[in-house]
Amino acid sequence: MQERIAEYRRIAVFGGVYSNALALEAMLADARGRDVEAVFCLGDMGGFGPHPDRVFPLLRATGVLAIQGNYDESLAQGKTDCGCGYTDPRDNHFARISYEYTFARTSTENKRWLGGLPARRRLRLGTRRVLMSHGSPRVINEFLWESATPTGLLKRFLREGEADVLLCTHTGIKWHRALPDGTHAVNVGVIGRPENDGSSNVWYTVLTAGPDLSVEFIPVHYEYETLARQMEQEGLPPEFTETVRTGWWTTCLENLPSKERSRGKF
């Protein structure tokens, strides 16, 4: 039987909540004012931020349609690490602190909810077929950075995924590429952590159907100082709160390709 695919005209999409309930609340309020028909989350609800259980009531109450990220998969399956795919010891040191904190404070019920999320979603935006994944359509924790994702690979993902638009997250930095054949790839960014540009705001994406697909990156300003103080009270590393306050990444840097790394402070 053919899968029934919902059709929309205008949607909001975000990734990487990273336990940032304050940014999630601000983002959802912003999206409500933009006439979107549905709101989608591309996964990674936990990690980095404080009080992981605070994001779940917001996601459920507002009917956010989510897929599973690698962090969600790890929490749901009781894995020993977040599966972010870091390779160097410093990144893994901070990733471990974050994962152990989040694992211990995410309720069994919420872990079960994460475990029930689908790996991918399909929908239509007008006539365009949209495929949503967390990392890449083939690997949940594959990093698709703007400067390290060949157009030839995107064409392959779109062809094999039978899609005209690919949406992903996982890296933490947004980008959009319109391919010569009229298809699109969009990394929708994350709302849990600023994107290493020296600004404290975070980002989500609004997509609108039309003769030309409209892709708008929307900045979200939220009470980041309150978040930083909550993180301090929870004993999370000062390197994390520095990122919240300054907008510069201090950890998880080694996977950045040279172009993205050179734009940051560290």
Next chain:
Amino acid sequence: MIGPMSLPVINWTAPPADAPRAPFLRLSTLWIQITGTWCNLECVHCINASGPGDPWLKPIRPEVARRAIREAEDLGVKEIYFTGGEPFLHAEMLALLRDALEVAPTTVLTNGTLIDEAMADALAALARRASYSLEIRVSLDDTDPGTNDRVRGAGSFSRAMAAIVRLNDRGLLPIVTATEIASAEHAGEGMYERFRDFLIARGIEKPRVKIMPVFALGRLGQEGDPRLTEADLTGFDRGLLQCSESRVVGDGGVYACPILAGLPGARLSQAGLKESFADAPLYHPACVTCVQTGMTCKNG
């Protein structure tokens, strides 16, 4: 230990019939063995016994590299790497690098000794024009010049460091790649932290460090080194091995992984890339290191 003009010790022409195999999942990484085993250094631990003499594995012609790049683009490759020997000995290295960067993010594994001011300028210009990232991986085996030079040859430390600084000054953010060959001399110290602190102290504000294990092949290969059996791989996900998603174009054909490039036992095709998309035999002692350490030759 063997001489620079000899074949590596472990060089069976055909893998044993009972060798375990790794599945081919996808072509994520194309390696171009551009200079074969032709190098201006002669490191004691070199995985393919490269050196300045007549190379046992020849450099490849530019058209072979270009054909591979085009084919890899059509196959949806994610990354391209140039290795050798020393890639910057190849007369067309910069032109090939430009071609590769039009297709995918591209990395060069180099000893850094040929990156003078003019070469650093040329690389910086290439990187600026490219949409994809250019990564230069410079090998350095210890933060102590004397220790490094005992492994890599007299004067290699200062020349590599000069290259690292030149690239860094131009915003290229080189990845310093070190093997664990000299780590025994620093018992108790974290190797990654030692390199990172060393680079920061020399003004490298965004230090990038990759640590590699030492492999039992090339000049360190021994007859009788252990090999993998099916029993060793019980419960192990073979899809994690880099030969499940990498292929290497070098003299003589397409090989399963950059560690074994040039060895007939690791050759999967004498034609194009697509013809090499088959299970790879895990027949070599180096495969033991990959399984045990989970290492990859990729940047991350």
